[in-house]
Amino acid sequence: MSSPSPSAYDENETPKAGPKRTGEWPLFEVFIRGQHGLSHRHVGSLHAPDAAMAIKNARDVYTRRNEGVSIWVVEAEAIHASAPGDKEALYDPANDKVYRHPTFFDVPDEVGHM
Amino acid sequence: MSDALFEALLRLGDNTLVLGHRVSEWCGKAPVLEEDIALANTALDLIGQTQMWLGYAAEVEGAGRTADDLAMLRDVWDFRNILMVERPNMDFGHTMMRQFLFDAYHRAALRGLSISTDPRVAEIAAKAVKEATYHLERSAETVIALGDGTQVSHDKMQAALDLLWPYVGEMFESDAVDAQISDAGIAPDPATLRGGWDTYVQGVMAEATLSIPEDSFAHRGGRTGARHTEHLGHMLTQMQWLQRAYPDATW
Numbered sequence: 001m002s003s004p005s006p007s008a009y010d011e012n013e014t015p016k017a018g019p020k021r022t023g024e025w026p027l028f029e030v031f032i033r034g035q036h037g038l039s040h041r042h043v044g045s046l047h048a049p050d051a052a053m054a055i056k057n058a059r060d061v062y063t064r065r066n067e068g069v070s071i072w073v074v075e076a077e078a079i080h081a082s083a084p085g086d087k088e089a090l091y092d093p094a095n096d097k098v099y100r101h102p103t104f105f106d107v108p109d110e111v112g113h114m
Numbered sequence: 115m116s117d118a119l120f121e122a123l124l125r126l127g128d129n130t131l132v133l134g135h136r137v138s139e140w141c142g143k144a145p146v147l148e149e150d151i152a153l154a155n156t157a158l159d160l161i162g163q164t165q166m167w168l169g170y171a172a173e174v175e176g177a178g179r180t181a182d183d184l185a186m187l188r189d190v191w192d193f194r195n196i197l198m199v200e201r202p203n204m205d206f207g208h209t210m211m212r213q214f215l216f217d218a219y220h221r222a223a224l225r226g227l228s229i230s231t232d233p234r235v236a237e238i239a240a241k242a243v244k245e246a247t248y249h250l251e252r253s254a255e256t257v258i259a260l261g262d263g264t265q266v267s268h269d270k271m272q273a274a275l276d277l278l279w280p281y282v283g284e285m286f287e288s289d290a291v292d293a294q295i296s297d298a299g300i301a302p303d304p305a306t307l308r309g310g311w312d313t314y315v316q317g318v319m320a321e322a323t324l325s326i327p328e329d330s331f332a333h334r335g336g337r338t339g340a341r342h343t344e345h346l347g348h349m350l351t352q353m354q355w356l357q358r359a360y361p362d363a364t365w
Contacts, residue, residue, distance in 0.1 A: 025146075046148050049259065056252055057148040060155050 026075055028054040030062055033070035040072050051075075118294040119232075120174045121194065122301055124184070125337050126227075127167030128195035131185055132346070133216060134160030135353050136203055145206050152252060156213070159245040166238040186357035190347045197336035198281035200346040204274075207260055207267065211274035214257045214318070217250035218311055219285045226302030235300055254318050261322025272324050283332020286311070 025047040031040035043062050048054035054073040063071070082090060094100065138157035144150035168181035199216060203209045224246050227239035260267040286308040288296075296303040319326050335341030356363065 047146065048148060053255065053259075056255070057152065059248075060152040061148060064151075064155060 025049050026077070028058075028073040029076050029079060030054075030058045031072040031074070032058070032062055032068035033072075034068055036069060040070065043067075045076060048073075115294070115298065116174050116176075118291045119300065120171055121291045122295045123167050123171035123174060123235075124194040127164050127171055127181075127184070128193050129199055129216075129220075130160040130167065131164040132193065132195040132349070133199035133213075134158075134164060135349060136199065136201075137209070137213070139203055140206075140209065149206070153209075156249055156252075159242075159249065163238070163242045163245070166241070170234050170238065182357075186354050190342050190350060191339055193342060193346060194337050194339055195346075196281070196284045197333050197343055198278060198284065200336065200343055200349060201278070201281065202345055205270060207270040208274040208277065210253055210256045210260070211271060212278055213249065214253035215278055215282060215315070216285075217246060217253050218314055218318075219307065221246040221250050222307045222310055223302065223304070226307070230301060231299035257318060257324075258322045261319070261324045268323065271322065275319070275324055276327055279327040279329070280331050280333050283330065284334045284336060287332070287334055287337065289338065 026049075027045055028048055028051070029045045030043050032043050033040045046054065046057050046061055048057045051073055055071050058071050058073055062068070134157045137153055137160065140150065140153045141157070142150065144153050164185065165181050168184045172179045172181055172184055198212060201212065221243060224239045224243035228236055228243055230236040230239065257271065261271040262268070286304045288303050288305045292301075292303050292305075295301045296306075316326065333343075336343075
């Protein structure tokens with residue numbers, strides 16, 4: 001059997017418009033509560049067609065080894081984040097304000113570990 | 115009695131073994147990463163249940179065999195799984211339809227088994243029914259999503275349902291072994307599970323916009339070992355290869 005002969009490249013031919021791919025599922029961020037009493041922590045992300053399926057997928061992807069007692073999923077695009085470029089303005093001013101840390105109080109010994 | 119119990123345990127363990135192996139064949143090549151992991155989890159659940167069923171079967175038999183011996187050293191005619199679970203995976207839709215039809219049966223059967231008069235059976239079933247409940251939630255949701263999805267996914271799911279329907283009847287078949295086991299209160303008679311299964315499956319299919327075939331013809335022969343499909347032998351050559359080529363190999 002021989003391979004089919006290649007057709008000559010025609011630069012004037014408009015490329016065929018293939019069907020547009022619309023199949024990408026939205027991205028969800030996954031938060032898991034490890035134990036009762038702890039807060040939910042971000043553990044990663046995954047794709048799913050909807051929120052209900054995202055929870056199921058999160059159960060399979062992130063709680064296989066008994067990691068959690070509760071799952072939250074949030075569509076990634078619903079999360080608003082600070083801009084990395086604003087880092088200096090946002091965080092640097094706090095650097096030299098040590099008085100904001102509650103380290104200037106003498107804690108009586110009887111209080112023990114706080 | 116112990117002969118019937120051994121037979122009944124093989125039927126339980128071989129269903130989960132063969133389906134577990136089939137589902138594991140998707141590992142690394144499912145349509146999306148999340149489904150890949152979910153399918154692998156399902157396969158592992160089923161193999162875990164197999165270890166318990168076949169482990170107990172080996173004890174009941176009392177011939178010095180282990181669960182591993184039963185899984186890896188029997189040939190086709192000694193397997194007691196229903197024909198549906200040995201069918202090849204084909205496409206993802208077919209795999210999920212098969213999973214759904216089985217899960218719906220499996221959950222009902224395990225619920226009955228969890229109140230078994232045999233404490234070992236009840237214990238294994240109580241653990242397995244939680245897994246089966248999750249499998250069913252997942253497969254039902256997928257069947258609905260794909261059935262009531264695009265024209266292409268709908269057609270594929272309808273084709274899968276049409277193809278698998280003749281394999282449904284065998285799940286609810288009863289014979290002398292079932293009669294003996296259900297009389298002793300060890301397991302529900304499969305025939306009694308059909309009504310609830312039908313109602314549940316009809317509900318899901320309606321939501322999935324799929325039509326259930328009217329023909330009630332049923333292939334049989336798997337759970338009695340009388341006649342397996344040609345697919346099981348091919349599957350065993352893969353599944354048992356290592357043990358057959360390197361008997362008692364360890365790592």
